[in-house]
Amino acid sequence: MLASYSKPGYPYDNAVTEVFFKYLKQREINRRTYHSIQEVQLSCFEYIEQFYNNYNPHSANNGLTPNQKEENYFKKCFKSNKSPVFSSDNLLKQEFNPNSPNQVWTTDFTYISIGAKRHVYLCAILDLYSRKCIAWKVSDRIDAKLTCDTLEIAINKRKPKEPIIFHSDQGSQFKSASFRKLLDEHQLLAS
Helix, strand or coil, X not given: CEEEECXXXXXXXXXXXXXXXXXXXXXXXXXXXXXXXXHHHHHHHHHHHHHHHHHCCCHHHCCCCHHHHHHHHHHXXXXXXXXXXXXXXXXXXXXXXXXXXXXXXXXEEEEEECCCCCEEEEEEXXXXXXXXXXEEEEECCCCHHHXXXXXXXXXXXXXXXXXXXXXXXXXXXXXXXXXXXXXXXXCEEEC
């Protein structure tokens, strides 16, 4: 996987993930008061796994949900017996609509309040093809461990065989030695 970084303080390259967090907060997080990390985890699970990936249509997907878009892609692949084509030197460059799943993943963090002056952090990874949230994790620390744990969830779910562009902002968590090692071990291209 090739890691991809936008300029510091330049959120537009990560717009898809930012919009995901915006709607997560509008539709789920900001409607409740949380008192523990477990409550946040349950709320994130309910939104991401039970609503967002299954029932939330996207204009970028021509009105399909993330799961529907991926199902349609894999149906075509099995009919044609063609594997996805991927150019490893192609970084994101604001090309937000890849031709197939597992070409470009994007990630970011958001914080969620759990009582007075306490926060937990949500790290999410989206597949840009379908906008599906393929991995997420909540922690009381925003650190390299959270990024690595979330990435391992995505890798275990998707089991990528080809290089994938992995786009993030320039946060220190995404530049850590442990995270870069994980990218290298799985042919993930930092972008």
